[in-house]
Amino acid sequence: MKRLMTILLLAVWVSLPGLAQHEHQPRPSPTEAPPIYWVLVAIAVIAIVWFMLWALYGKMRPSRMTTTSYHALGALVIIMTLFTLVLYIIPAQQAQELPPTARAWDWKPGEVLQDPTGSGLSGEPYRGYLVYLANGCIYCHTLYLRPEDIKTGWAEGARPDEVSQIGDFVRYPFTMLGTQRDGPDLTVIGRKIPDMQYQIDHLVDPRRFKPQSVMPSYRYLSERELRDLAAYLVSLGNDPQKLRAGVAPAPAPEDPKIAKGKELYRSLGCVACHTIDGSRSTGPSFKGLFGDEVEVTLPDGTTAQVTVDEIYLKEAILQPGEKIVKGFPNIMPSFAERVTESDLEALLEYIKSLR
Amino acid sequence: MQETEKQAIKLWFFSSLFWLALGPLIGALMSLQFLWPDALNFLADLNFAYSKARIFHTNLVIYGWIAMSFVAAILYIIPKLCAVELQHAKITYWAGWLWNFSVALNLALIWAGIVSNPLLSIQPYEYAEAPLLVDLLIVVAVVMVIFSVHRTVLARKKPHLYVSVWYLLGGLYTTAITYLVGNFLTLAFTGLGNQIIHAWWLHNAVGMFITPLGVGIAYYFIPIAAQQPIYSHRLSILGFWTLMAFYPGTGLHHFLQMPMPTWIGEFAVIGSVLLIIPVLAVVVNHLATPAQNWRRVFDSFPLRFSVFGTVYYLLTCIQGTFQATHAVNWFIHFTEWVQAHAHLALAGAFTCYGIAAMIYIFPRVTGRRLYSRTLLSWVFWIMAVIFPLFYLAFTHSGLVTAVSINLMNHTIYETISAVWLARLFRTLMGAGVVLGFLLFGYLLMRSLQVGPKFEEGMSEVVESAPASAQGRVTA
Numbered sequence A: 001m002k003r004l005m006t007i008l009l010l011a012v013w014v015s016l017p018g019l020a021q022h023e024h025q026p027r028p029s030p031t032e033a034p035p036i037y038w039v040l041v042a043i044a045v046i047a048i049v050w051f052m053l054w055a056l057y058g059k060m061r062p063s064r065m066t067t068t069s070y071h072a073l074g075a076l077v078i079i080m081t082l083f084t085l086v087l088y089i090i091p092a093q094q095a096q097e098l099p100p101t102a103r104a105w106d107w108k109p110g111e112v113l114q115d116p117t118g119s120g121l122s123g124e125p126y127r128g129y130l131v132y133l134a135n136g137c138i139y140c141h142t143l144y145l146r147p148e149d150i151k152t153g154w155a156e157g158a159r160p161d162e163v164s165q166i167g168d169f170v171r172y173p174f175t176m177l178g179t180q181r182d183g184p185d186l187t188v189i190g191r192k193i194p195d196m197q198y199q200i201d202h203l204v205d206p207r208r209f210k211p212q213s214v215m216p217s218y219r220y221l222s223e224r225e226l227r228d229l230a231a232y233l234v235s236l237g238n239d240p241q242k243l244r245a246g247v248a249p250a251p252a253p254e255d256p257k258i259a260k261g262k263e264l265y266r267s268l269g270c271v272a273c274h275t276i277d278g279s280r281s282t283g284p285s286f287k288g289l290f291g292d293e294v295e296v297t298l299p300d301g302t303t304a305q306v307t308v309d310e311i312y313l314k315e316a317i318l319q320p321g322e323k324i325v326k327g328f329p330n331i332m333p334s335f336a337e338r339v340t341e342s343d344l345e346a347l348l349e350y351i352k353s354l355r
Numbered sequence B: 001m002q003e004t005e006k007q008a009i010k011l012w013f014f015s016s017l018f019w020l021a022l023g024p025l026i027g028a029l030m031s032l033q034f035l036w037p038d039a040l041n042f043l044a045d046l047n048f049a050y051s052k053a054r055i056f057h058t059n060l061v062i063y064g065w066i067a068m069s070f071v072a073a074i075l076y077i078i079p080k081l082c083a084v085e086l087q088h089a090k091i092t093y094w095a096g097w098l099w100n101f102s103v104a105l106n107l108a109l110i111w112a113g114i115v116s117n118p119l120l121s122i123q124p125y126e127y128a129e130a131p132l133l134v135d136l137l138i139v140v141a142v143v144m145v146i147f148s149v150h151r152t153v154l155a156r157k158k159p160h161l162y163v164s165v166w167y168l169l170g171g172l173y174t175t176a177i178t179y180l181v182g183n184f185l186t187l188a189f190t191g192l193g194n195q196i197i198h199a200w201w202l203h204n205a206v207g208m209f210i211t212p213l214g215v216g217i218a219y220y221f222i223p224i225a226a227q228q229p230i231y232s233h234r235l236s237i238l239g240f241w242t243l244m245a246f247y248p249g250t251g252l253h254h255f256l257q258m259p260m261p262t263w264i265g266e267f268a269v270i271g272s273v274l275l276i277i278p279v280l281a282v283v284v285n286h287l288a289t290p291a292q293n294w295r296r297v298f299d300s301f302p303l304r305f306s307v308f309g310t311v312y313y314l315l316t317c318i319q320g321t322f323q324a325t326h327a328v329n330w331f332i333h334f335t336e337w338v339q340a341h342a343h344l345a346l347a348g349a350f351t352c353y354g355i356a357a358m359i360y361i362f363p364r365v366t367g368r369r370l371y372s373r374t375l376l377s378w379v380f381w382i383m384a385v386i387f388p389l390f391y392l393a394f395t396h397s398g399l400v401t402a403v404s405i406n407l408m409n410h411t412i413y414e415t416i417s418a419v420w421l422a423r424l425f426r427t428l429m430g431a432g433v434v435l436g437f438l439l440f441g442y443l444l445m446r447s448l449q450v451g452p453k454f455e456e457g458m459s460e461v462v463e464s465a466p467a468s469a470q471g472r473v474t475a
């Protein structure tokens, strides 16, 4: 009776994953498995049930064990282990043979990437990938986006169409998806911050841009390693073909003020949170910002519509906590201590120029 | 016991003690990264960083402490159960030096961070970061140990194999297979195929290497320390074979939401939940055996630690089957909840087994008893009280992260300040645990000098303050 109860209890426990059906797994179903898989599963299930019944109710005659039967059972242990290995090798084989997606990462050893901001910096993304490995970035950062990450706070600024697919990875010699996130996912970091100089500065001193950051300083990396690593980061989330084609060096802005503003945008780290191509990141994009209508939350919790003018922009930079753009967190640091009046002018001119 | 055999056991034994003192200490140090990151900036001057320290930490506790203490215990247990001397003891002795050398070389190469050298660069597989050169050395050392242990089993005087021999010998072979897959077979796959094989390794490092060896060791020390026959022979058979059947396929539960064919993930989840069967079989057997003679749990330290280890093992595995289901997994994945689980298993359950084995073996290979009951009680109470708090702090920090990011849509950057306090508590409690390990190391080293002579039949630990302990200790 006790034994039967135990078996029943176990059966309930085992059916739990079935009950907790996975609404969070919007991917193809188990019917993909090759038929041989189902045959193997059926055999395994029958063997397990039979074995458990035997172990619980069967006759035990250990005296009949001989050295040969011990060897046979020892071989069985190894066979069971290898059996599951084969089950893993089947999908592994399938996965590495899938066709690449259009945006699949695709950089060969030795290939050089030019900084898309036109700064003249360059590096080898493939080698950067190896630098990433050698320095253990994988223990705080992941390199894949789950469907779950889009609605939640895991991957700020990532778009639903950027959820990772098998084909995205086929050209990687090995993968470093990662199991832990103590920092943000980096799958699309290059699309968000396509600026090698910023990436290098951030690696050397992360808290210069993000005061709360717990990321270690990697200032010990050699110049070349930093450049390669930055090139790798910039290659993430960007179409390799476009990056290869390179950018016509952006026409140097006529106005020296705008040029200075552009430089400040990078060196102060605005680039970490604001894009200039209209896409969302940690903060709103600067593109077309000036003159736009935005909805903001005031400190007392009420909301208001404001038009973006110079006064608003100044306030947004000096006292960012005063008006919070709706849909964004209140994490922008105040730059009141760090910018002079003329810096501020330059930044405003630059933002205004981004139509 | 021959001298060479003792020598081999001692080498593995004391090396593991050394790494036990070092590995967790590095863990405590690197946990400061999450509290005062700038305080660790000086590491950059040494070409070092938190992320490298973390590889140090995991490699040291797994290959330095867990593996070496387990091998020391195996070298003691197997000859006893087979009633013969350890065969080729010299080989295991040299394997011990080779192993130590590999661990040290591994650290040096991780530190060097060499880029794109096929032999000297670290590999991208968690717990298998060791560069290929180190892998080759470790493979040689493992083969040497297996050779000697298997020869001992073949030379046995008793026809039957006790369940520990099943676990230990089987476990050594599955360890070898797993290690080869994790470090060598992975090289044959690219893209996500590589990640799938990596997943197979990742969980089997735990399931086919640490678990069978640890459980096998507990299967030996629990009945012998409790002076009771094992509760159920049937359960031990059931436990062994279901472990071998369900464990190896579960690896993908570490990457459940990565893009992959669902069926193989489903296979891993079902296997993970089924794992509760071998776990319950083992746990019932381990707890019901001393239940007949419950007083012994208070008297015998090896038994106390083993029983505690078993309790932690049960908790780990209940947590494990729970978090392997999709509904839970997506929520806690990527957070420190997982590290909490890892520590409950390795630093809790298997470290307790390791400590139990060491207390039992120490007098029998060195001829001296542990000189202080008080100190050992301190170690025990640290593992029984501070360690759970350490675990809770880790879990707390993981849960706050999960809620903040999954439910409140905060970014990781915003969450850093929310978990600061939990991480402070983690460091404090972790420092307590490290202190416990250091105390344990001190106790053993000091007993080498002042421990009274041991003879079979005595308890491993002195009952009251002996004269030779220079009056340091009170009972």
Ligand code: HEM
Pocket (backbone or CB within 6 Å): A139, A179, A180, A182, B023, B024, B025, B027, B028, B029, B030, B031, B054, B057, B058, B061, B062, B065, B336, B338, B339, B342, B343, B346, B347, B351, B426, B427, B429, B430, B431, B433, B434
């Ligand atoms: C024998 C004892 C220990 C063992 C076997 C052990 C094992 C491990 C393992 C396996 C991991 C990686 C988990 C994963 O990524 O899945 C880890 C990470 C870690 N351990 Fe330990 N550990 C031990 C003791 C300690 C102690 C005493 C501390 C003290 C604070 C500590 C602090 C850490 C930290 C901070 C991490 C990194 C967690 C993160 O990335 O946030 N460990 N340990």
